[in-house]
Amino acid sequence: MAGKMRNCQRCGKLFMQQSREKICRDCRDADAAMEAKVMDFVRSNPECKVPDIIEGTGAEESLIRRMIDDGRFEQNVIKTNCKKCGKEIVGGPYCEACLSSMQENLQSVQERISASSTAAAAARGRGMHSKNLGKK
Numbered sequence: 731m732a733g734k735m736r737n738c739q740r741c742g743k744l745f746m747q748q749s750r751e752k753i754c755r756d757c758r759d760a761d762a763a764m765e766a767k768v769m770d771f772v773r774s775n776p777e778c779k780v781p782d783i784i785e786g787t788g789a790e791e792s793l794i795r796r797m798i799d800d801g802r803f804e805q806n807v808i809k810t811n812c813k814k815c816g817k818e819i820v821g822g823p824y825c826e827a828c829l830s831s832m833q834e835n836l837q838s839v840q841e842r843i844s845a846s847s848t849a850a851a852a853a854r855g856r857g858m859h860s861k862n863l864g865k866k
């Protein structure tokens with residue numbers, strides 16, 4: 731006989747396991763229906779976040795997370811928060827403002843480093859700015 735009887739991990743009902751599924755057909759059907767509902771909701775609410783989906787569809791967060799992990803949603807659907815300022819963003823980890831300000835910071839740091847090393851080299855070469863050195 732194909733498959734073996736086992737208990738559905740979701741509802742506990744005995745079912746005939748065909749491959750490696752852990753949940754019974756009813757639960758899989760219910761999942762599929764819920765996933766379709768979530769997809770519909772997400773399509774008509776492109777700005778929605780996970781809590782909105784839960785509220786709008788009654789889906790379990792774990793199901794939504796699994797769908798996210800499976801890449802079921804377009805990347806621009808599920809928002810996260812910027813790790814720096816907490817602003818809602820599409821894809822992480824930082825928002826554009828933080829990214830560009832970090833880029834600017836990086837740039838100005840690099841400029842300062844190269845400027846100061848140039849200045850230091852110039853100072854060493856000309857023996858100037860010595861009053862700024864060695865004292866703190």
Ligand SMILES: [Zn+2]
Pocket residue numbers: 738739740741742743753754755756757758
């Ligand atoms: Zn079940």
Ligand SMILES: [Zn+2]
Pocket residue numbers: 812813814815816817824825826827828829
């Ligand atoms: Zn930010």
